[in-house]
Amino acid sequence: MTTEHTIAELDDADTALAYDAIRALRPHLTSVDQYVDVVRAQRKEGYRIVASFDASGQVVAAAGFRHMTNLYAGSHIYIDDMTTLPSARKQGHAGALLKWVDEEARRLGCTSVQLDSATHRHDAHRLYLNSGYVIPAFHFSRSL
Template sequence: MTIRELDDFTPAYPVLRELRPNLGSLEDFLAQAKQQRGQGYRMIAAFDGGEVAAVAGFRSGLCFAWGHHIYVDDLVTAPSARRKGHAAALLAWIDEEALRLGADQVHLDSGTHRHEAHRRYLTSGFAISSFHFTKA
């Protein structure tokens, strides 16, 4: 397994669609990725045999509640690559990047139905610290 930061998000598109089926076309995805990148969004991928097995998108931020932090927007493993340590490796890479950047915390939100993901987060040292509320 190899982890590297992506300059071109194209190889991540099929895997990220597993988590975000509403992404639309590759062109739409890349246009939005360009906007998000302008706001500090970065993406890393775990490669297995030259193929993208898992991806994580994140950004660095500063706020009164959390101080300097990393926020993980997206984390997903291709169904065929699950239970092989890819997500754990991506989270460990993000932990190292947080240390390198001087961030005090790493945060993420996860859908309430994603029980297997929750096990991964808890095993990786995350705690359930709050509820996230939304209003459309």
């Protein structure tokens, strides 16, 4: 198991490096260009990406997040996307990303880190619960 992880925030020029990792979670993104365009639009809303690299320098895990303030949670970081390539799972990459996000949230004066996770992602749920996350609510959605 890897004990050291190289974690870095990706700027606009490096966004494409996270495509393979993000696509593991978001398979509807069918090209690097489409992904970069979507992220570029989201960056205008404060979206940021942090990545975990393997020994060869490939991004194997990524977290997309934004700093938000709302009535129910106050100032917090919301993780939109948290994903690891299947070949790199169970090596500590996602845990290292969660720690990085926690540190960034503290730096920004946030009171919490929030995220949603699909109901079938049991391994991710185990990671979140083992990392101190709780399930305070159900998330409801309605397609229009």
